[in-house]
Amino acid sequence: MTFRCSDEAADRGDPMLGTAPPQRDWLLVEHPAPWPVSAPFGADLPDALLRRLGHPELRTVFVRRHGRAGAHERLDGPRRWFCLRDGHLRAGRWTEPDDLLVSLDPAGGTAYEGPLALVCTHGVHDVCCAVKGRPVAEALSARWPEATWECSHLGGDRFAPNVLLLPDLACYAGMPSDEAVRVVETHLAGTPDTTWLRGVAGKHPAEQVAIATALDRLGSVDVAQLVARVVEQGGDLDAGTWTVDVAGRARVVVRSSRRPEAARLTCRATRETRALQWDVVSVEPLG
Template sequence: MTLRCSESAAERGDPMVGTAPPQREWLLVEHHGPWPVRAPFDTELSVDLLRRLRHPEQRVVLVRPHVRERAGAIRRRWFRCRDGELRTGHWERPEDLLETLRPEAGTPHVGPLLLVCTHGVHDTCCAVSGRPVVAALSQRWPAETFECSHLGGDRFAPNLLLLPDLACYAQMSPEGAVSLVEAHLDGRVETGSLRGVAGLHPAEQVALTAALERWGPAPLSAARARLVHQAGTLDDGRWTVDVAGSDPLPTQAQVVVASSRRAEARLTCRATRATRALQWDVVSWSTATLD
């Protein structure tokens, strides 16, 4: 029997750190129907509108409550995550979403948002693994939890994005997801399930995660990573990252991360051919900055 991509990745031991999405800004658009394969495309949101809403730093994702709204509901919500702040508003017509381009659009949203990918028509693993997790989180945080369209990292499903912290977690059980979120909100990042922080360079994600693992438990805010030097290419490179920390982390550390390619593998359930995924590994710490 053919294994699903997440089962194959777990069997291979694919490392997931450094694989969080590259966007640091997120626009979440409430959608009450089934997920289109190419969401957010192929919806009532036109290609022209999406071109205006999306940019290299901002990703547009469809969201829906785990407990579905009535089919006739017209006013739907949007949420925007930018610069560590969440704002929210409502939309009826697609063009209403252009309001989100204004910095002061909507009203501040207090509290986190928990997004779980359940985009099964994009990848079976997202639905099979994501739905039990979103059900468990909805029991604990009903107002904060949403299903969402594609987050990437299908082979690491289930995938969970916490906003506004931009923390991306994966490969957790439903019960583990609840304890993981409780720990995160309490300032204790569980690095074993952390893919990284969205918007950071992969090497920065790896260095930050390694620092939290070495000196934690600590909140994400205790570490700030900055890429300062690159040598080589993605296929065979060395990336030097400065990590500025606050208690319990040291004030300053320097981490060297290596990038390489793994053996060919089928990385998603829908993949028609094998590809070679990137792998990121910590190879050294600056001894001058170790505690």
């Protein structure tokens, strides 16, 4: 039987919460297929340019439209780019690689209202992302054709399909394709379904867990309004406790630990790893 990391993770019941990507700033570069396994590195963008574009909080990913035009055909004209910095989206077009340097300017390009929905379909990086991501990209593209983009590696392969919503940075995963539109609709309506929520990208994992816990307790709340911060920490990632204040409305204590069993966490993994797990210890209402 063919090994699929996402099927194995679902069978184990691997918890998704607290696993959203760590970056809060994102650069999306429209780029036709094929995407190399290390994209955006290894494609036709100079490494020196990518290093200049990057910083610790910035993540660069390739994007394309769903379907044949997005995946297989070269684009004759300028391609799109989008940049999320400090919660604000801007957009522009590029033809030559150096055109992307304008994205470094906070005033570069033009303001973009969003939202954008990124669906990881990077099958060369992990087969599960293609097999489970493409049906979700198809469903979301039919509903939001201008807002939906397939993207290169987001991380969390074993939770495929993975969807990142900008500018809120909410990361959803694991849902069947026939649930994808509803999941995004509820998010946009301000009633996020935490069943499929991995967390909010750019937040500490404990903050991600605390935000989801507050969403369950507070009901209809805009994710962007839930400012979370760690106010106390004990131990380390392998075995620690984290006290998080969520918008002055709840104090959530989260425990970090390693999963008891080791497993292959991606389809391409050559060894087994004990994944981190985040669990809620207590919730105290504030105010």
